[in-house]
Amino acid sequence: MVIAEVPSFRLLIGFCLVGFGFSFKGPEMPLVCLTDFQAHAREHLSKSTWDFIEGGADDCCTRDENMAAFKKSGLPIRLRPRYLKDVSKVDMQTTIQGAEISTPICIAPTGFHRLAWPDGEMSTARAAQAASICYITSTYASCSLEDIVAAAPRGLRWFQLYVHPNRQINKQLIQKVESLGFKALVITVDVPKVGNRRHDITNQVNLMKNLWLKDLGSPETGNSMPYFQMSPIDPSICWEDLSWFQSMTRLPIILKGILTKEDAELAVKHNVHGIIVSNHGGRQLDEVPASIDALTEVVAAVKGKVEVYLDGGIRTGNDVLKALALGAKCVFVGRPILWGLAYKGEHGVKEVLDILKNEFHTSMTLTGCRSVAEINQDLIQFSRL
Numbered sequence: 001m002v003i004a005e006v007p008s009f010r011l012l013i014g015f016c017l018v019g020f021g022f023s024f025k026g027p028e029m030p031l032v033c034l035t036d037f038q039a040h041a042r043e044h045l046s047k048s049t050w051d052f053i054e055g056g057a058d059d060c061c062t063r064d065e066n067m068a069a070f071k072k073s074g075l076p077i078r079l080r081p082r083y084l085k086d087v088s089k090v091d092m093q094t095t096i097q098g099a100e101i102s103t104p105i106c107i108a109p110t111g112f113h114r115l116a117w118p119d120g121e122m123s124t125a126r127a128a129q130a131a132s133i134c135y136i137t138s139t140y141a142s143c144s145l146e147d148i149v150a151a152a153p154r155g156l157r158w159f160q161l162y163v164h165p166n167r168q169i170n171k172q173l174i175q176k177v178e179s180l181g182f183k184a185l186v187i188t189v190d191v192p193k194v195g196n197r198r199h200d201i202t203n204q205v206n207l208m209k210n211l212w213l214k215d216l217g218s219p220e221t222g223n224s225m226p227y228f229q230m231s232p233i234d235p236s237i238c239w240e241d242l243s244w245f246q247s248m249t250r251l252p253i254i255l256k257g258i259l260t261k262e263d264a265e266l267a268v269k270h271n272v273h274g275i276i277v278s279n280h281g282g283r284q285l286d287e288v289p290a291s292i293d294a295l296t297e298v299v300a301a302v303k304g305k306v307e308v309y310l311d312g313g314i315r316t317g318n319d320v321l322k323a324l325a326l327g328a329k330c331v332f333v334g335r336p337i338l339w340g341l342a343y344k345g346e347h348g349v350k351e352v353l354d355i356l357k358n359e360f361h362t363s364m365t366l367t368g369c370r371s372v373a374e375i376n377q378d379l380i381q382f383s384r385l
């Protein structure tokens with residue numbers, strides 16, 4: 001008897017393995033949560049690509065804490081549901097920087113999508129457009145900005161800028177993204193130097209050189225990225241420089257990577273339009289707080305003057321609900337999008353987004369929230385273990 005061809009027997013084995021703490025997914029079993037996509041990506045991506053996507057800095061304390069803090073760190077965040085409200089209609093729509101999105105779950109900037117799927121960022125853009133959410137395109141996109149826009153011309157896009165040491169190049173790029181219809185400029189502030197990612201060092205992934213040659217093809221093969229997108233990052237940028245960027249563009253400027261009340265206050269003082277509370281998915285300075293733990297401090301500091309968003313460790317609908325209850329206007333998701341891409345390109349990203357959106361709908365319904373405006377701090381309690 002060939003065991004693999006008898007579905008009921010396989011199911012039985014599956015249940016037994018799950019019961020003993022093993023995860024078993026045959027090819028016919030659907031991926032039902034974001035960590036299923038993670039497991040699939042681990043199996044199917046090359047080791048260096050998997051390590052590049054998954055890696056955190058140093059001991060990966062912050063990367064892991066980003067997830068754990070939603071569930072089971074010192075004071076776990078628990079939900080306080082309210083019942084007997086009419087939740088026959090639950091509306092997840094909201095706005096960011098005045099633009100409507102179908103749900104407060106958007107796509108964080110991550111580089112090099114063609115490592116995960118041949119169409120790379122074009123697939124991501126299509127999935128974001130179909131879902132009516134915002135996609136922040138990275139400076140390190142592996143498709144040209146023109147191709148990304150052409151792939152999803154109606155999508156809401158923001159552009160993430162790593163500031164180049166040459167001002168003229170920044171100016172040209174900002175003008176280009178503005179003319180291509182990007183709706184905000186997201187300046188990443190937490191990379192004056194790339195964090196110490198041990199796996200990448202072991203695998204000799206050098207974003208400026210080896211990745212270009214090894215994974216995306218060399219210029220000679222005609223499969224290369226534009227020079228600028230491999231460009232260096234200016235470590236000398238400081239608060240006073242923001243006015244120069246503001247003079248360059250009419251786009252709202254959003255700072256990504258703020259973790260403290262001091263920097264949040266400075267951001268408001270320097271007239272930025274938004275803040276993304278983020279520790280870069282634990283890939284920069286290790287042993288900073290989980291994003292969700294830094295959120296409250298930043299929200300309190302800005303006193304409602306600018307929108308605050310969060311990324312880092314969002315894996316379930318409850319995570320989204322908790323971030324919104326603690327003051328985020330919207331969350332952004334990083335690695336799970338790459339897992340979705342690695343699974344089935346645009347359709348894989350769509351599946352990841354659908355699952356998260358459906359989970360968030362369930363979270364809202366079961367806590368008695370009929371609209372995003374009804375999500376507030378009363379839904380949260382911090383419990384001792």
Ligand SMILES: Cc1cc2nc3c(=O)[nH]c(=O)nc-3n(C[C@H](O)[C@H](O)[C@H](O)COP(=O)(O)O)c2cc1C
Pocket residue numbers: 052053054066108109110111138139140160188256278279280281282283311312313314332333334335336
């Ligand atoms: C593979 C990878 C590449 C990334 N590239 C960028 C980038 O180009 N620019 C940037 O601002 N952040 C980048 N990030 C950080 C993400 O925008 C985001 O902060 C982080 O992934 C959120 O955590 P999560 O992966 O747990 O959702 C990258 C993250 C990963 C995992």
